[in-house]
Amino acid sequence: MARVVVVGGGLGGLAVAARLAKNGHQVTLVERATRLGGQITRRTGVGPAEGFQWDAGPAEMTLPTTIRDLFRKSGRPLERVLDLHLVTDPRRHVFSDGTVLDLPTQSRADQRRALSETLGAATADAWEATVDGLTATWELLRTRVLEVPFAGARRLGPRALRRLAFGTSLSTFAGRALPDPRARRVLEYTAVGVGSEPRLAPALTAVHAYVERTFGLWRCPGGFARLADALADRVRERGVDLRLGSAVVAIETNEAAVTGVRLSDGSRLAAEVVVCDIDVRDVVSRLSPSAPRALRRAARRLRPGRALRLVHLGLRGEAEDLPHETVVHGAEATVVVRAPRDPALAPPGHRAVTLVVPDGALAGEDVLRWLARYGVDLRDRVAVRLDDESRPWGPTWRGPWRGLGVARNATPVRGLFLVGDTAHPGPGVPAVLLGAAATVRMIDETFGRPPR
DSSP: OOEEEEEOOSHHHHHHHHHHHHTTOEEEEEESSSSSOTTOOEEEOOGGGTTOEEESSOOOBSOTHHHHHHHHTTSSOGGGTOOOEEOOSOEEEEETTSOEEEEOSSOHHHHHHHHHHHHOHHHHHHHHHHHHTTHHHHHHHIIIIISSOOOOGGGGOHHHHHHTTTTOBHHHHHHHHOOSHHHHHHHHHHHHTTTOOTTTSBGGGGHHHHHHHHHOOEEOTTOTHHHHHHHHHHHHHTTOEEEETOOEEEEEEOSSBEEEEEETTSOEEEOSEEEEOSOHHHHHHHEESOOOHHHHHHHHHOOBOOEEEEEEEEEESOOTTSOSEEEEEOSSOEEEEEOOOOGGGSOTTEEEEEEEEETTTTTTOOHHHHHHHTTOOOGGGEEEEEEOOOEEOSBOOOOTTTOOOOBOSBOSSBTEEEOSTTBTTOSSHHHHHHHHHHHHHHHHHHHOOOOO
């Protein structure tokens, strides 16, 4: 049995803590905030906004097996704790030329039908061939990058790199595969939606279109933050020692291995394993006596994504004309309208809506006025408006040759591991969960899984 300290109570930290505690390790989780969940959080209305609730971080996920596997291997299965619902609404794409495409997120046949009716049979053929062709890309990524400890792109070999179109940008890939510029914007949304640029994102990011079509898009009734609540309950059930409102100011080592962490109150927690679910740049600054060169290089490689601003709206009426998600591909920016069909998120006769806006992209124009110019006019229906501060959501792609720049889960310091948005395989709910699972396997293999 190893003594484990998990630094940070975000999704990655909670996933690691739950799995390791179930495997018999002695786990302490230290979180500087007074709540768990990290970026998976909610905004709850007060005063005139009372009764409204909005997801203030991720609102949905694909690859539901990642969360089901976590709950199954840490205790009771997910189905006995929390509902996941498949999103059946199509995603609406609104283009600057006035075209409106309602594209189902799941079902090959339904996608083909929608594309044929709106963009023409030739575009439907090209889209179907492109997404079908990503099957082999997904299998390679799944088996050699996502579900295993990653040792770098060079270890994949020339054949695999060719399969991934390594060195080709998403914008170049989309331009070659899809003659219709509107279809290209749909494919490029996989990068744009998380603050990256298609010219800098690698072609392999197009695989998200295949993953979403194959495995669907899923949400939690009552808001996605309920997932964080369920995970917080799970780590408590597993006996994890929770230190909320405590900050780790130093990660102590004897140069070769971690020995523990020091907290802001001066106390010390001894440990053979420290798992950090915080920005790798913060890990480097807290390592004592100093961080190894490879870890410092990993921290320098990171580039923050474009900041996104959330505007939360409470609309009068059920707003039945709004699908679950609308993506407005404007000339100046891409703005997302999230409108889950969930009566638990709003008072009767109202609907909770969140706008995801790239910071500074609208040149000072109010987002509601900007949306109205593209035919999505919500202004007369707004009963409540709350604007959140802008913040970057994870690292961004640095170029098709240079990758995402996230650090590997295992560091050169024995016993020090990294999970979360700035560690392999990168940001996003499924990616963080996959990274956490791979990290737990490495810890069990290195430090032994206690006998039952």
